[in-house]
Structures are given as structure tokens and as C-alpha cells.
Amino acid sequence: MDMAARVVAFIDIGTNSVRLLVVRIHPNHSYTVLTQLKQTVRLGEGEFNGHCLQPQAIDRVVFVCQQFATLARTSGAGEIITVATAATREAKNQRDFLDRLRQEANLDVRVVSGLEEARLIYLGVASGVHLGDKQALFVDIGGGSTEITIGTQHHYRYLNSLKFGAIRLTTEQLPAGDGSIATEHYERLQRYVHHNMVHVVRELHNYHIDMAIGSSGTIENLADVAARMYFKRDRHPDDVLSRAHLQQLLPVLCSLSLEERRKVPGLNPARADIIIAGAVILQTLMEALGVRSIRVTDRGLRDGLLVDYLVRQDHAPLIDEVSVRKRSVLQFGRACQFNEDHARLTAQLALSLFDSGQAAKLHRLGDWERELLEYAALLHHIGAFVNFSNYQAHTYYLIRNAELLGFDQTEIAMMATAALYHRKSLPRKKHAEFAALNKRSQQIVRRLSTLLRLAECLDRSQAGHVSHACFETLGDKRVRLNLHATQDCHIEVWSVEKHLEAFEKFEKVFERRFDIHVRYMAGEAIQAADLQESFLFTAPEPV
Structure with missing residues (x-):
């Protein structure tokens, strides 16, 4: 290993999952990915009614962060950049949670605002797709919030963060239980999302949109299910998720019990209980903006943390290349x-x-x-x-x-x-x-x-x-x-x-x-x- 190279780790503590990225950054501004991991933790589970993180959820996150931090340090990481998003920023017991992470995992966690979360997601996604001279709509559906950005290859023009995500909507708007979702509950959810999205849609109509790009596990999973259901195969990297397929898919998912949803080809069983709420957010936004299809990427906030770090550490020559x-x-x-x-x-x-x-x-x-x-x-x-x-x-x-x-x-x-x-x-x-x-x-x-x-x-x-x-x-x-x-x-x-x-x-x-x-x-x-x-x-x- 080049003695001048250094290892840096990035941890994203989300409402649904914790993600780790460990990279070795070389003097010539290139980097090598050493490790990428993701673990579902459901930090926001049971939070949004009382605005307090639940003890069991905190225990899960602290344990996973301990493991991730140990792995990063074992890999030689001299720095671990850690951020937390919606569930943490809205929690009344945020300070207690952050203190435990500092004491038990030796992590200093930065809690980012919704707009900063949107900016970091944009950096992570835009740095990994080719836009050319096009302007894109970026959508990331998290567990507690939905981040929306309008931007080109190198500059964002609009940032917003909506206070609803797949876990929050499931908790607040859908009935508890393991049964199917009745039509009345599904339609009520649609109305709720549409009502709370009206002002954002009005603002977005002021921007030209050439294409749409979706990040987050929810959108990836919906695309996986659509590929299996309509193309009878696994999703290809160049596949898009069409609005027409999403509209056909939603009633099918609603008609199934939770146990049946877990067995749907392409659907991550751990996401079966929140996938409908996430799908309604995406469907409502695509319909309101006339978006016919959306590209899917596995990049997101943790990749944005890396890009942001490289720019701040004077690695701009690689970041600022033409495309x-x-x-x-x-x-x-x-x-x-x-x-x-x-x-x-x-x-x-x-x-x-x-x-x-x-x-x-x-x-x-x-x-x-x-x-x-x-x-x-x-x-x-x-x-x-x-x-x-x-x-x-x-x-x-x-x-x-x-x-x-x-x-x-x-x-x-x-x-x-x-x-x-x-x-x-x-x-x-x-x-x-x-x-x-x-x-x-x-x-x-x-x-x-x-x-x-x-x-x-x-x-x-x-x-x-x-x-x-x-x-x-x-x-x-x-x-x-x-x-x-x-x-x-x-x-x-x-x-x-x-x-x-x-x-x-x-x-x-x-x-x-x-x-x-x-x-x-x-x-x-x-x-x-x-x-x-x-x-x-x-x-x-x-x-």
C-alpha cells in the first residue's frame, strides 16, 4: 500500500438502515472501495407518534454502529465520518442517543437537516450517473422523509425535504396488522400524500425536467418487483421503473397480506410492511409531475459523504472533471x-x-x-x-x-x-x-x-x-x-x-x-x- 494513501470510512444512520462505506484515498485523487455494508435497523420504528426513539431501536443501531466502526478501524480508517438523518433529527431523546453512540461506538455523529440530506444525496447520485446537458429530478424515499432535488450534472437548482417516508406513513396512515390493505385505506393514504405534496409540486412545475432518477431501498425494491412481475427476470442496470407498471403493481401489493407480500418475487421481506407507503409517495409524485419513468440507482447519501469529503480535502481535480x-x-x-x-x-x-x-x-x-x-x-x-x-x-x-x-x-x-x-x-x-x-x-x-x-x-x-x-x-x-x-x-x-x-x-x-x-x-x-x-x-x- 502507498504510505501516503489514507483510509476513511463513512456511516449513514438512516431511519430504516445503517450504511457503511470504507475507502482508501490515494495521492493521485483516486480511491478504492474497501467495504460497503448495509444493515436494516428500523431506528424510526414506533417513533413518529411520540417523537422519541424507542429503546430497542436504539440498542439495534448502537450495536450495528459498534460493529461497523470496529470493521472500519480494523481496515485502517483514521477518520469515520458519521451522519444521522430524519429519525434522529426529530427525536426528543436525540441527545441520549448520540451520547450512547459516542460512548459505546466512539462515534461523533453529525445530525443533518433535511436540506443538507437532500444535498448529500444529490452529490452521491449525480456523481455516479451521466446527465450530459440534461436536468433531472432526484427522488429519495427514506423511512422518515423524502428528499427531492432538481439539478444538472454539477449543480443543484432546487432542494426540499418532505416530512414523510415509508416508515412514518405506514405508522401514521395505515392500520396496524398483518392483513391486506383495504381500498379505503389505500385511497386515504393517496389523498394524504397528495395534500402534503401540493406546495412542493407547485414549486417543481417551475423547473424543466428531462429525466427522473430514484435512489433508496424503497425505489430499488419496487423496480426489482416490477422487473420480476412484468419482464419475468431480475432487474438489469439499465432498466427503468415506469409509472404504468407502478400503477399496476400497487393494487396487487395492497391485495396481499403481509406474509404474502414477503413472498413476492423481488421484494425484500424486511421491507414488505412499508413498501406500499413508499410506493404511494413515488406514484403520487410521478403522476403530479407527469413523469412516465424513473431510472434507479443504488447510490445515495453515503456516496455523497465521500464526494463532499473529497472536495473539502482538496481532491477537487478528480471531482471537477468534465463529466x-x-x-x-x-x-x-x-x-x-x-x-x-x-x-x-x-x-x-x-x-x-x-x-x-x-x-x-x-x-x-x-x-x-x-x-x-x-x-x-x-x-x-x-x-x-x-x-x-x-x-x-x-x-x-x-x-x-x-x-x-x-x-x-x-x-x-x-x-x-x-x-x-x-x-x-x-x-x-x-x-x-x-x-x-x-x-x-x-x-x-x-x-x-x-x-x-x-x-x-x-x-x-x-x-x-x-x-x-x-x-x-x-x-x-x-x-x-x-x-x-x-x-x-x-x-x-x-x-x-x-x-x-x-x-x-x-x-x-x-x-x-x-x-x-x-x-x-x-x-x-x-x-x-x-x-x-x-x-x-x-x-x-x-x-
Whole structure:
């Protein structure tokens, strides 16, 4: 372990669950997740009628926090950042509870306001999804409160915290007992939620909403049940929860007894008693705002604590990257100890080839494909972290299994496959990795892997001798590859020659011949050297 690295832990004491996150933060602003745990504790159970935390609930939380704190310290954590939310902030016996945590678990707990809770949840979720230029509605349904935010990738524009959550509503608005929920009780609950949400909905109508994102165990569980009920499978990472499915699901859940609900496929048995109240909150909000579907994420407040910590500790260079996607890629590359200078130069060369190739009409790809090329180039060499021999195969495996934030599964597969074919084997349909892509993705990967292969050749020595490369059109069938070199780049040109067969075989990529022109930059003197080798590139097909 790097002696300059440090381990930090984050604990979120919620109304329903306690969550732990332990990370090792490295000097290069990357971090490695060491542990993530969640334990249902029901701190808010029986509280909201008398506004006092119940002794049994306090005992459960103190015990779990003791275990989490011990695990964090055993992992080397020098700091444990702990916050508590709705159940604790509203409790009359809050001080007694916090004193026990300090004495028995050695934790100094910060109780956050509803708005601060909403801000931290926003930080945690927005840092893990790709919004681009869209503005999103963020919804988190906790046990005691519901946090709502409107925000873009980097800035929130609206924060609010509603004083009702899945446990609170179940306690206050639904009858006690293990039976089904009668229609009259369900409709009364709907009216109550709608009435208490009117002012917030009125405020939210002032904001444009491009998409909705839901966090919290309640929303995750509803999406799990919907996937099993309507798609007959487990939920996929790219699935959304539609309002139509939620509306169909609610009456089914209400018709079941508590014991029957616990057996519903996809439903966490420990959440069966509070899932209906949580579902009504989400359904009412989606209907009032005209939201047809909501994306689901497992990120939340504890992730926001980490982001907030990194910013406060001057780790902003990683946090302030252009997008969550690039930040995630750089974080992963640094965790794999990649040669960042080589990775960035390869990406720079690949993008220059992409842009000049686009101008020369060698391809018709756009911004989306360009972005995937950049990230594949940044990560193309990380497989050497495992073993240099056949490292491109290790790179493929690492990217496919990295759970990069902000990407869907198709994008991850395309980046991994483009990186796989940047050296040695060419894409063939008999290869399982290539065959797994759809036809359009295969066409794109052929082009991206060709450009990445060429860019990798142009920094073959990893010494940065070629500082710039671009295509120049010389006619209908010829294009020149112009290289700007700071030093002798014969190794790089030799590497291109070595891959001549690979470039020639791509008959469905660019149909052009090209020669190479090198400019050596030495102070103010410029020496040009033309290399006579010609290469066959293939014709652009509409993509």
C-alpha cells in the first residue's frame, strides 16, 4: 500500500438502515472501495407518534454502529465520518442517543437537516450517473422523509425535504396488522400524500425536467418487483421503473397480506410492511409531475459523504472533471496504476485522428462515438496491471467488469471491445466478444478500434515523440497522415508498418490510400521527411 494513501470510512444512520462505506484515498485523487455494508435497523420504528426513539431501536443501531466502526478501524480508517438523518433529527431523546453512540461506538455523529440530506444525496447520485446537458429530478424515499432535488450534472437548482417516508406513513396512515390493505385505506393514504405534496409540486412545475432518477431501498425494491412481475427476470442496470407498471403493481401489493407480500418475487421481506407507503409517495409524485419513468440507482447519501469529503480535502481535480463518465474512467485507470501520460496522449492522438478523419469524410461518426473512443483510449493499456502478455485481453475483462459510473451496458461493451482489438487480433464475428455486439455496435467498434490501434502505434515508445497527428485529404482516393514529432519517431512509424496487415484488412472501414508525412520540430527549425509507404483504408459506410 502507498504510505501516503489514507483510509476513511463513512456511516449513514438512516431511519430504516445503517450504511457503511470504507475507502482508501490515494495521492493521485483516486480511491478504492474497501467495504460497503448495509444493515436494516428500523431506528424510526414506533417513533413518529411520540417523537422519541424507542429503546430497542436504539440498542439495534448502537450495536450495528459498534460493529461497523470496529470493521472500519480494523481496515485502517483514521477518520469515520458519521451522519444521522430524519429519525434522529426529530427525536426528543436525540441527545441520549448520540451520547450512547459516542460512548459505546466512539462515534461523533453529525445530525443533518433535511436540506443538507437532500444535498448529500444529490452529490452521491449525480456523481455516479451521466446527465450530459440534461436536468433531472432526484427522488429519495427514506423511512422518515423524502428528499427531492432538481439539478444538472454539477449543480443543484432546487432542494426540499418532505416530512414523510415509508416508515412514518405506514405508522401514521395505515392500520396496524398483518392483513391486506383495504381500498379505503389505500385511497386515504393517496389523498394524504397528495395534500402534503401540493406546495412542493407547485414549486417543481417551475423547473424543466428531462429525466427522473430514484435512489433508496424503497425505489430499488419496487423496480426489482416490477422487473420480476412484468419482464419475468431480475432487474438489469439499465432498466427503468415506469409509472404504468407502478400503477399496476400497487393494487396487487395492497391485495396481499403481509406474509404474502414477503413472498413476492423481488421484494425484500424486511421491507414488505412499508413498501406500499413508499410506493404511494413515488406514484403520487410521478403522476403530479407527469413523469412516465424513473431510472434507479443504488447510490445515495453515503456516496455523497465521500464526494463532499473529497472536495473539502482538496481532491477537487478528480471531482471537477468534465463529466462523471470521464471522472469514473480516470478513477479506474489510476486504481489500475496506468501510465496516465501515455493514456492521455493516446487519447489525444485518437481524437485528432477521429476529428480529421471526420473532416476528410473517412467516417460519419458523431460526438457519442468520439466520447467512447476517448475513454477506450484512456483505458486501453490498463490490462498491463494484470500481466503485460496479452494485456489487451485483460483490458477487455477489466473494463467489462469495472461497473464504470455513468455508462450503460452497451457503451461499456463497446469500449471494452474497441480496446481489445487495438492490437494483435482483428474483430471477427466468430469471436464471442465481437459477436455479442449488435450490428451497429460492431460497425462502430471496427472504426474506433482502427483509430485506437493507429493512435497506440504513434506512441509506441511511450515517450511522447509524436505530439500531433491528423489526416489530410489529397484526393478522392488518397489521404495523408501528417505527424508532428519532437524527436526521432522511427519506432512509431515502424509500429504502423508492423500493423499494415491490420489496416489493409478493414475493407469496411475507410476506402482510402494514405502515406505518412513527418515534421520534426527542433526549436524553430522544421525538417520534413516523407515516407513512401502506402496503406489501403476502406470505404465509409453510413453508421
